Amino acid sequence: MPELPEVETIRSQLSHYLPFKIDSVATTPGLKQNILHTDLPIKDKTIIEIRRKGKMLDFVFEDGSHLLSHLGMTGTWLVGETITSTKHTHLTLKNKTHTLAYDDPRRFGHMYYYSAEQAEKKLAELGTDLAQIELKELTESIKRYPDRALKVTLLDQKLFAGSGNYIANEICARAGIRPTRKCSKVKGEEFPKILKAIKDVLEPALKSGGTTFQGGYRDSTGERGQGVQHLVVFYQKICQMCKKTKVKKIILAQRGTYYCPHCQK
Ligand SMILES: [Zn+2]
Known part of the structure; x- marks a missing residue:
């Protein structure tokens, strides 16, 4: 399971690709079934910052909303000009030049699209990093x-x-x-x-x-x-x-x- 150093590594690597304006969003049925617990109205929004608390990644959008992503047992975020997507690639976000994708074979990860206030409440459930x-x-x-x-x-x-x-x-x-x-x-x-x-x-x-x-x-x-x-x-x-x-x-x-x-x- 990814623990603090692994989640922080992913956070820091993804941060090199910011700001990231989402031109397209593709999802699998498995995302809604097992991973995503809210709606996901993120098309045309721009990720401006990625934070982390404990094992939770916190993608911050320019409008103040957040995507919280916990990687569970086998989740990871991949980024590149192209990425090799598999049947486990449950969420694919593209901007003009790059692809950002969430991959999770065992689907124990969880994700929430929240307002600033909701995100703060969710993150407050966690203790000090x-x-x-x-x-x-x-x-x-x-x-x-x-x-x-x-x-x-x-x-x-x-x-x-x-x-x-x-x-x-x-x-x-x-x-x-x-x-x-x-x-x-x-x-x-x-x-x-x-x-x-x-x-x-x-x-x-x-x-x-x-x-x-x-x-x-x-x-x-x-x-x-x-x-x-x-x-x-x-x-x-x-x-x-x-x-x-x-x-x-x-x-x-x-x-x-x-x-x-x-x-x-
Ligand atoms: Zn010893």
Whole structure:
């Protein structure tokens, strides 16, 4: 699933093509059935900015309206002078020179065309963007559900918008805390370590254009992200922090969870 670094990579790549005046709009029946939850009166409108909060892309039009796009499991936006469209290309927007298209094989993505006010309300459902969070809020957020496992809280989009399974695993690893540790057992000196771990996980992933696992995420040019080389426990056999301990894999809240029994307490 695309997480913060992958969505940010797409946002930044698409932003090079702005402003984008939409001369034509083509959709598939699958768009209305599974992905788009509103009408889509965007023909002749111009996209002037693309923002992001957590994993939600926010296309802003010149008239103040918004198209919010969540990529779900397999969604991506492609852009080019021409793009290779497939049966999974559910929305195709063209201007005079380029095509901007939403592709989503599994159709778990969602999209909303909203007024400024509606968009603001929808985005307010998300917590602070993981890349923007500061120590005070991080500490309060972790203390909010004392009985939850730390990793489960790190996945809560109302608290840490933009995190996802690989990010949460890697944050726990770099903070030296087991993903299963209860939030009530996180010690005072560990909160700054978690904050540092967030930065240490996000920065290289962002620089690498996101992280791709087996046949997953593609950026707006169809390329895989290279961030996988920075992972220390996720999908690893040997912990890349101590370079000697076998990574343990468990299932926590239905998600594959990885940790180093030596480095994480
Ligand atoms: Zn280790």
